[in-house]
Structure formats: C-alpha cells, structure tokens
Amino acid sequence: MKVISLHGTDDRLYELVARLVMSPDILRQNNNYPFKTTPQHTWYLCIENETVIGFMPVKSTSGGLYLDNYYICEDNRKILDSLISYIISTTDKPITVLSHKRHTDAFQHHGFIKCTIFAQYNKMQYIRKKGDVAK
Incomplete structure (x- = not known):
C-alpha cells in the first residue's frame, strides 16, 4: 500500500478515480x-x-x-490511518476535516479535535503544536 498525491486537475487523477467518483455504491x-x-x-x-x-x-x-467528501474502501482503518498520516506529514498548515461520524475515532487518534457536531458528520481540526514540524 502506498500513498501518492496529485494536483486537482491532473489528467492521471481522472484516470485513477473516475470509476470510483461515479460509482453509485461509493x-x-x-x-x-x-x-x-x-x-x-x-x-x-x-x-x-x-x-x-x-x-x-x-x-x-x-x-x-480543508478536507471533506473522501472515500475509504470498506471503511478500512489501515487505509484511513495511512492517508491521514501522509497528509499531516506534508504540511504545517491547520487542517479542517468534515469527518463521517464512523471515522471520528481515527481522526482523533491523529490529534484532530471536534469543533462542531452535526447529525452525520463531525467538523474537526488539526493544529500542529508549537515545535512540531511536518516531515
């Protein structure tokens, strides 16, 4: 399992995610x-x-x-943890996520805190502590 990043309008992005973002199940x-x-x-x-x-x-x-509307195959915690860790390691900016309720524990495990609670989501924030640096 590996994590990669692609610009939001990269042609390769469309090739990789098109079938997923249009899937009724997803x-x-x-x-x-x-x-x-x-x-x-x-x-x-x-x-x-x-x-x-x-x-x-x-x-x-x-x-x-700002992160919302994401996909994790079968809600697999290992996949979710890999993506969260990778994103945190690439930035020193604050991160806000609109997390599905079922994923709240995973985000909290990585240092996110709940800001606003909605019916199906939790708005959460990650703010790097002074002295912590992105890898």
Missing part, C-alpha cells in the same frame, strides 16, 4: 454528496496492487487545508 457511502475538485485541490490516493483503495481531496484555502 456515492451512497458518501451520503450521496458528489466529489469535487478544483485547481486548489490536491488529491491523496492510497493505492494497492495498482488499484485506488481510498482517496482524500484536500482544498488549500487561506485558513489552511
């Missing part, structure tokens, strides 16, 4: 919200045996990074 897992990308997005993809098994599109904003 959209259902995402509460029927569509996946979005812009030039401000970086997509982090977890790949195993040449197959994408998870992805997180992350938007860069003036306030930091």
Whole structure:
C-alpha cells in the first residue's frame, strides 16, 4: 500500500478515480454528496496492487487545508490511518476535516479535535503544536 498525491486537475487523477467518483455504491457511502475538485485541490490516493483503495481531496484555502467528501474502501482503518498520516506529514498548515461520524475515532487518534457536531458528520481540526514540524 502506498500513498501518492496529485494536483486537482491532473489528467492521471481522472484516470485513477473516475470509476470510483461515479460509482453509485461509493456515492451512497458518501451520503450521496458528489466529489469535487478544483485547481486548489490536491488529491491523496492510497493505492494497492495498482488499484485506488481510498482517496482524500484536500482544498488549500487561506485558513489552511480543508478536507471533506473522501472515500475509504470498506471503511478500512489501515487505509484511513495511512492517508491521514501522509497528509499531516506534508504540511504545517491547520487542517479542517468534515469527518463521517464512523471515522471520528481515527481522526482523533491523529490529534484532530471536534469543533462542531452535526447529525452525520463531525467538523474537526488539526493544529500542529508549537515545535512540531511536518516531515
């Protein structure tokens, strides 16, 4: 299993995730919200045996990074942990995530704290502690 990052408009990104982002089953897992990308997005993809098994599109904003509408195959914790760790290691910016309730524990394990609780999601933030550095 490896994690790669691709720019939000990279042709290779479309080749790798098109069948996933249009899959009715995967959209259902995402509460029927569509996946979005812009030039401000970086997509982090977890790949195993040449197959994408998870992805997180992350938007860069003036306030930091924003993550929502992601996919983790079969809600596999190992995939989720790999993606979260990789993203944290690549930035020193604050990260805000709109996490599915079922993934809250995983984000908390990596240092995210709950800010707002919604019916199906938790808005969470990761702010690097003073002295911590991205790898």
